[in-house]
Amino acid sequence: MTVLLFMYSLVGGLIIKIPDLDRLHQTLRNLFFHVPLWFAMIFVMLLSFIFSIRYLRSGGRGNDLWAVEAVNVGLLFGTLGFLTGSLWGNYAWGDISAWLINEPRSLAAIIAILFYVAYLILRSSIDEDQKRARVAAVYNIFAFALYLLFIIVIPRMVSSLHPGVGGNPGFNVYDSDNSLKIVLYPAWLSFTLLAFWLTHLRVRMRRLEDSNYDTI
Amino acid sequence: MKQVLAIARKEMLLEFKERHTFGGIVLFAVAAVFICYLGFHAIPNPNTWNALFWIMVLFSSFNSMSRSFQKEERGVLLYLYSLAPPGAIIIGKLIYNSCLTLVLTVITLLVYLTFMGRAALAEADIAQFISAALLGAIGLAGALTLISGIAAKTGNVFGMMAVLGFPVIIPMLVTVLRVSKNALDGIALTVNTQYFMVLLGLNLLVWVLSFLLFPYLWRD
Numbered sequence: 001m002t003v004l005l006f007m008y009s010l011v012g013g014l015i016i017k018i019p020d021l022d023r024l025h026q027t028l029r030n031l032f033f034h035v036p037l038w039f040a041m042i043f044v045m046l047l048s049f050i051f052s053i054r055y056l057r058s059g060g061r062g063n064d065l066w067a068v069e070a071v072n073v074g075l076l077f078g079t080l081g082f083l084t085g086s087l088w089g090n091y092a093w094g095d096i097s098a099w100l101i102n103e104p105r106s107l108a109a110i111i112a113i114l115f116y117v118a119y120l121i122l123r124s125s126i127d128e129d130q131k132r133a134r135v136a137a138v139y140n141i142f143a144f145a146l147y148l149l150f151i152i153v154i155p156r157m158v159s160s161l162h163p164g165v166g167g168n169p170g171f172n173v174y175d176s177d178n179s180l181k182i183v184l185y186p187a188w189l190s191f192t193l194l195a196f197w198l199t200h201l202r203v204r205m206r207r208l209e210d211s212n213y214d215t216i
Numbered sequence: 217m218k219q220v221l222a223i224a225r226k227e228m229l230l231e232f233k234e235r236h237t238f239g240g241i242v243l244f245a246v247a248a249v250f251i252c253y254l255g256f257h258a259i260p261n262p263n264t265w266n267a268l269f270w271i272m273v274l275f276s277s278f279n280s281m282s283r284s285f286q287k288e289e290r291g292v293l294l295y296l297y298s299l300a301p302p303g304a305i306i307i308g309k310l311i312y313n314s315c316l317t318l319v320l321t322v323i324t325l326l327v328y329l330t331f332m333g334r335a336a337l338a339e340a341d342i343a344q345f346i347s348a349a350l351l352g353a354i355g356l357a358g359a360l361t362l363i364s365g366i367a368a369k370t371g372n373v374f375g376m377m378a379v380l381g382f383p384v385i386i387p388m389l390v391t392v393l394r395v396s397k398n399a400l401d402g403i404a405l406t407v408n409t410q411y412f413m414v415l416l417g418l419n420l421l422v423w424v425l426s427f428l429l430f431p432y433l434w435r436d
Contacts, residue, residue: 056432107390114383121379125370135369138429139380142362145425149418150387 037081038109040195044074045112047199049144052137061210062203064133067140068123069202071116073195078116082109108151115143219300223308228315237283238316245276245324249331258333262400265332270393272324273353274385277317281360282377284313285368306430310361310423317357321349337400344399344408351415352392358422359384365433388422391415 048070055063085106122139126132252268259265337345360377363384367377395411 111383111386114386118379118383122366122370122376125376131369134432135366138362138433139366141429142425143384145421146359146384146387146418149421150390 034081034084037077037084037191040191041074041077041081041112043192044070044077044195044199045116045144045147047196048074048140052140052144055133055137056141061129061133062207064137065203065206066199067133067137069199069206071119071140072202073199075113075116075120076198077191077195078109078113082106082113085109108147111150112147115147119143219304220308220311223300223305224311224315227309227312238280241276241280241320242323244279245272245320246327248272248275249324249327253331256332260333262337263397265337266397266400267393268332269325269328270352270389270396272328273317273321274356274389276320276324277353277356277360278377278381280316280320281313281357281364281381282367284309284361284364302431302434303427305434306361306365306426310358310426313357313361314354317353318350321353325349341399341402341405344405345396348392348396348399348412348415351412351419352388352396355388355392355415355419355422356385358419358426359388362422362426362429362433365430369433388418391418 048067051063051067051070054060055067119136119139123132123136126135249272252272256264256268259268360381363381364377367380370376391411391414395408395415398408398411
C-alpha cells in the first residue's frame, strides 16, 4: 500500500495541475516533497526517542535496534529535506546562499543532522553492546528534547524568509481551489509511511543478521 | 541533600589540591582574549563584541568540563561514588561545574572588558547583560556536564566531547547570543523578557534531563 501511495505522490507531485503564480510557478511543486520529508523525519526521530526511552526502562535489544535504524532513516530523510529546501531556495530567492543567513529553519535542519551524526559516532566508539545501547539512548533523549525545544521556540523568536513563518504566506493561501491538498495530504501520509517502512525493514534485516551470527 | 553538598565540596577540594589545572583554564581564556586583542584592538560594534565574548566562554568551558569526569577513572573515587545515590552525584557535579563556569565567565568578562574596551557597551543595559551572562554560564555548565559524562564512557574524552557537545550547545548558544545582544543594544526588559524565559526554560530542561538521565549512565 505504501508503494502505491508513494508512486501516487511522486508522480502526482510532478504532473498535477497547480495554480500558476507569480514568482513561484512550478517551484510550488516542491511543497509536495519538502514538507512531507521533514514531517517524516520528525516522526522517525520521535520514534527513535520513544524507543530509546523504552530501552532504558526495559532494556531489550529490539528496542535498541529500532532506535538506531530510526536514526539512520531519519538522517536520510533529513538530508533530502534539506536538499529540497535549498533547491527551492535557489529558485525562489535566486541565491543559493541566501538560505543560510539568519534562517532558523535551515539552521535547525543542520543541527538535527549534526545531532544524529554525533549519535552515530558515539555508537561507533563504544564496543560492548549493552553499554553502547545505554549510553547512546541517554544521548538520544537529551538531544531530542533539546532539539524539540529548539525547533518549537526559535522560529517564534526570529524573523525569517521561510514560507509559513513570521508573516510569509504559508502555501495554503495559494490553494484557492483545493487542488494542492489532493496531492499534499496523501504525500504526507506516504512519506511518513515510507519512513516507517524503511525503518521496519532495516530492523528486520538486523535481526536476521543477528540470528545468522548466533547460529555460526 | 547532605550528600549533594558533600560531593560539591569534594570536587572543590580536589580542585584546590591541583590548582594549576584551573590556572591553566584561566590562562587559556586570557590568552585567547589577548590574541583577539592583537587582532582587533578594540571592538566598537556590539554584535562582534558579544559574539567573540561568548566564543571565548564557550571554549574555556569546554576545556574545563572535559576534565569533570576524567578524574573518575581512578579506583578510589569510584568507590566513594558507589556510596552515594547517582542523583546526588550529578546534582553535586552540576553545582560545582556551574560555580566553575560562573567564575570563569566573570574572569573572562573582566579581562575582555579591559582589552576590548567599553565602547560597545555605550547603550547597554548592564544588569540585563550580567544576568544573561550568568544564566548562559549555568546553562553551559548544565549541558556540558552530562555530555562529559557520556564522553567519559567512551574513553576518548576530548574529541568525543567536542563531537557530542557542539550540537547540544548550539540551541543554548543561539538563545544566549540573542539575549545578550539585546541587552547590549539596550532593548527594554519588557521586550527581552521572552528571550530570558527561553533561556531559563533551556537551563531548567538541561538540568532536569541531566538529573533524570544520569542514573542510567552511571550503572556500570
